Amino acid sequence: MLSRLSLTNIVSHLTAPATHGLIILPLLITLSGLCMAADTITTPDNKPSTIADNKAGVQSGSNALEQTSLEDLKKSVLKLNRDLLILEEELLYPASNQLAVFVSVDVGEFFQLDAIKLKIDNQLSHSHLYTQRQLQALHKGGIQRFYIGNLKSGEHTISAFFTGTGPDGRDYKRAVDYPFTKSSEPILVELKIIDSTAKYQPEFVAKRWTVE
Numbered sequence: 049m050l051s052r053l054s055l056t057n058i059v060s061h062l063t064a065p066a067t068h069g070l071i072i073l074p075l076l077i078t079l080s081g082l083c084m085a086a087d088t089i090t091t092p093d094n095k096p097s098t099i100a101d102n103k104a105g106v107q108s109g110s111n112a113l114e115q116t117s118l119e120d121l122k123k124s125v126l127k128l129n130r131d132l133l134i135l136e137e138e139l140l141y142p143a144s145n146q147l148a149v150f151v152s153v154d155v156g157e158f159f160q161l162d163a164i165k166l167k168i169d170n171q172l173s174h175s176h177l178y179t180q181r182q183l184q185a186l187h188k189g190g191i192q193r194f195y196i197g198n199l200k201s202g203e204h205t206i207s208a209f210f211t212g213t214g215p216d217g218r219d220y221k222r223a224v225d226y227p228f229t230k231s232s233e234p235i236l237v238e239l240k241i242i243d244s245t246a247k248y249q250p251e252f253v254a255k256r257w258t259v260e
Contacts, residue, residue, distance in 0.1 A: 145198040146234035149174075149206065150257075153186040155243040159220060159250035160213040161186075164239070166195055167207040173197065194239065201230050208239050210252055226254035 141148075149166060161183060165175040174195040178186075186192065206226040214220030226237060236257035244251045 141196055141198055143234045144232045145200065147195075147197055147199040147230070148193060148234065148236050149195040149208075150236070150238045151186070151192045151194045151241075152190075152238060153183075153241045156183075156187050156241065158215050158243045158248060159210075159241055161210065161241060162212040164194065164211075165209040167209070168197075168199070169204055170207070191238075199230050199235065201232065204228060204230055206237060206254065208252070208254065210241065214250065215248060220250070222250070222252050224252045224254050226256075228256065 147168070151164065153161065161178055163175065163177045166173050176194065182192070204227070206228070207223060208226075209221070209223045211219075211221050224239070228235060228237075238255045238257060240253045240255060242251045242253060
């Protein structure tokens with residue numbers, strides 16, 4: 049950068065001889081332009097911006113790029129976790145031996161679910177105590193995968209025991225049995241809690257899903 053003292057000395061030197069008067073004005077304009085160029089940068093649209101402004105712009109662009117890269121990384125990790133879970137289930141529960149039990153609730157006006165116990169061939173396989181948040185999810189149409197395991201081919205029976213609050217706030221217990229024959233295909237069974245408006249009572253149904 050040219051200092052103001054240097055600029056003054058040059059001007060004084062050039063204004064001494066009269067023969068150089070014609071070049072004083074253009075030179076002053078040029079020198080003045082050089083001084084301004086040291087403090088500003090002209091953008092492509094001819095709008096001057098300071099170095100600080102451009103640094104801020106570069107930093108903002110860098111932050112946006114880092115944020116995009118982080119989001120892409122999160123998506124990749126989630127996809128990898130999902131693929132690993134699927135692979136793990138396929139290894140632990142092959143289709144030829146697999147038994148999966150699901151739970152769903154239809155309306156739920158006549159029965160407030162508290163817990164479910166599941167027995168397979170009179171052996172306790174799984175039990176679950178429900179939270180209010182889980183019940184809300186079921187009432188909104190959610191389906192819970194209640195149990196998954198391996199089962200040998202042959203004749204079997206699923207027994208599900210439901211406990212909760214029934215009509216008029218009374219304790220309510222019901223059970224449903226589902227006999228089936230296990231082949232080389234996976235068995236998918238849905239336990240459904242349905243309101244019977246005709247009886248003003250809840251109904252408990254075990255339904256097998258068809259695997260296509």
